[in-house]
Amino acid sequence: MAGSSSSNNKIDNKGANSKEYNEQKEETKEISPMSLNPMHQSSLRPQLDLTRATIEDKWEERNPTILLPNQSDDISHLALDIGGSLIKLVYFSRHEEHSPDDKRKRSIKKRFGIPKGSRRSYPVLGGRLHFVKFETGKLNECLDFISSKQLHRGGLDSPSWQSGTRPHDNPIIIKATGGGAYKFADVFKERLGVSLDKEDEMACLVAGANFLLKAIRHEAFTHMEGQKEFVQIDHNDLFPYLLVNIGSGVSMIKVEGDGKFQRVSGTNVGGGTYWGLGRLLTKCKSFDELLELSQQGDSSNVDMHVGDIYGGMDYSKIGLSASTIASSFGKAIAETKELLDYRPEDISLSLLRMISYNIGQISYLIALRYGLKRIFFGGFFIRGHAYTMDAISFAVHFWSNGQAQAMFLRHEGFLGALGAFMSYEKHGLDVLRAHQLVERFPMRFPCVGGKIYGPRLGDLSEKISWMEKFVLKGTEITAPVPMAPPGTTGMGGFERPSSRGNTLRSDASATLNIGVLHLVPTLEEFPLLADPKTYEPNTIDLSDHSELEYWFVVLSEHLPDLVDKAVASEGGTDDARRRGDAFAHAFSAHLARLMEEPAAYGKLGLANLLELREECLREFQFVDAYVTIKKRENEASLAVLPDLLIELDSMNEEERLVALIEGVLAANIFDWGSRACVDLYHKGTIIEIYRMSRKKMQRPWRVDDFDMFKKRMLGCGDKKLSPYRRALLFVDNSGADVVLGMLPLARELLKRGIEVVLVANSLPALNDVTANELPEIVAEAAKHCDVLRKAAEAGGLLVDAMVSVEEGLVDNSSIPLMVVENGCGSPCIDFRQVSSELAAAAKDADLIILEGMGRALHTNFNACFKCDALKLAMVKNQRLAEKLFNGNIYDCVCRFEPGGELR
């Protein structure tokens, strides 16, 4: 059970000894090679130095990069909110998600004229935002942290820090808000040599809240009776709202727009009251201890209820049931009892309820007074604690007679710090939109049963050795992303919030339910989505617990095989094996956490889970787990491609079109992510399995719109429709899937005069082919096929042709075959966030072909596009087949959906 800190749960961690350790202590990290790269210099400071500025990149006429050689890098990427109880830090680290600017990319850029996003104007893009907090009483720890990471000098990746040269006439200025910005200004100057640039606290809270509500999907949620539900806020219908920030004290702010707000009220009974009174009354040593006590409490031993006054009866005339609290702490008037006669657990719970109800009630009254329909609660008093949120929600619901509802924010306590960070105008964070933000959840703290047992896990080797120590002890590991206690005690009812689990997740780095925010400038919304507002990528929402349980088992069972492949991909060395085992433990821990609290990382769909697995592999430095398999399958498939093309060419056009679609569906069987398929691969060679799969392709398929597609392609009788101009083919797996399935289809489209863009992953995921790998595969295929060769040349895919493209020598009369990356590294695709290449290529496209289970079924099965869409996949999972169309494993889907005016 979590929270049972028996001695075998504890280890001797580096610098942590065998006791629970303060998680905020951080060791100085090594400078990564990436950070030494001058390319990673940030180009901003308060005053831009434009001397000797030059313009880079001749191709980017529209938005050339401006190099500022004399621009130093000493603006801070750190902002602070120093409150009465806690110091909150938001800091930026530069981690550009770099892929080499290769020839393929350059030729695509040239063709589509893709700008480099808004990077130049907003230098904070291309990195990560981190959220950390410290107790104000332990200011030194905070100063040590800043100093160890050199955050006040622009971070460890700042060149000015590495060279040790900082111009003395240019003082370091850090944006700070909260009372401590005044109170501790001298300490910051003395210890770090920085000046705090003070920003108004209320303005920061509002700026932070507005940014989060607009830019982060699933930031706001309701919490009633233990149930968390994310609320999608319409950006155009956000204002006005009431922001209630529950810190040490409470501020209530009426927000009417960006920078348009008024602090309309507040109360001195807040988080400081709970912690302060609670400490005096219970002798607790920490806020978390106090909160944890409340979870074992029974407040009826302390509170006076209506029933206590009315002889066990309800006071129904005015709608008060016997169990309603009539007077918090009212029972303590008994003269016969002293403080020690009360259980600290009961006191803590009573206090928590008293304060939460009081804040909820006042908030509702204020919202009523100012005619505000929405109330958002922030501040660290909430601490992602289910019971606290339920109590506040209950109060709002109770006093408004169900008319109003409380909403909470995932970044609850960081509003002010985020607002202060945004006040660095040149960072341009405020122009960021949801599609440029990706939240990730790396392992950060050694955590067992929800408790932290050591300092922040700095680098990979620390992560691995921590895992190994715990494995040796046979202890259950849970992912070190804290979460709220799960479940309810069943004590529910209207008068008593029910979510009182037995565990309290550690307050690790204060990142309760929040991850690291990646700011990715190159991501865009896919322009062909019919309705971006209602688009939901996930077909399967894992909020149905049985669904989550099923996928938990599927992914857990697949792990040993995945680890074997991953380890082999890195040469099977001891180091790779250690990383592989650590990855397995880390991913299992994520799964276990999500089983307990499905909303811990935001709204969870199957696509998120599959992506988490790929990210977790990358975290343990597995660059491409299926690299060998992919290579082998590509070679085998390329060897039989010429025969297949001859066979296809001998058919009439109708037969050929069926054979091509059949071929795509049959070859989609090569999926190393499917348990059933992997078992199958032991039974024959790739080509044998491919043949077997093709033989079984009898129509009608389970979903069979082929005739509609055929009519659109070939026309009907004398009636011919104008051909498509450009098709985007979202390819899936390496080997037969792409070589024997999608390439022949691409060739047919090219022959019909349709431009083809192959859209592939930016990063590896399972055995999916990547955009980087495709030019070589196409080049091999082109050796046996003139159509492909000419098209690939025109599309700048062949090495010689690439040079010609750069020199402008390519014959533009041929129909081009191009390759673009999709911007993701997952087996699924979320069309809200795709690469700028893909977005640019989509502008003239009038046909989309989505292939494979991940892209066409797990995601986008229900997606609508502005143009025609063909969704092709073989279902390689029994449950999914049953769920989607009452079908069976190996059923095939050929779904054609006319878009735009035809729909």
Ligand SMILES: Nc1ncnc2c1ncn2[C@@H]1O[C@H](COP(=O)(O)OP(=O)(O)O)[C@@H](O)[C@H]1O
């Ligand atoms: N680890 C913690 N230590 C102290 N207080 C905490 C902790 N976690 C949550 N809290 C609660 O959060 C309150 C502070 O919230 P915060 O939003 O940071 O306000 P402030 O800016 O006034 O410090 C505390 O008064 C306490 O109720």
Ligand SMILES: CC(C)(COP(=O)(O)O)[C@@H](O)C(=O)NCCC(=O)O
């Ligand atoms: C990850 C995948 C979606 C990839 O499928 P693909 O897109 O390659 O057709 C698929 O392998 C999958 O759903 N696997 C888990 C289900 C199973 O093992 O049955």
Ligand SMILES: [Mn+2]
């Ligand atoms: Mn795949």
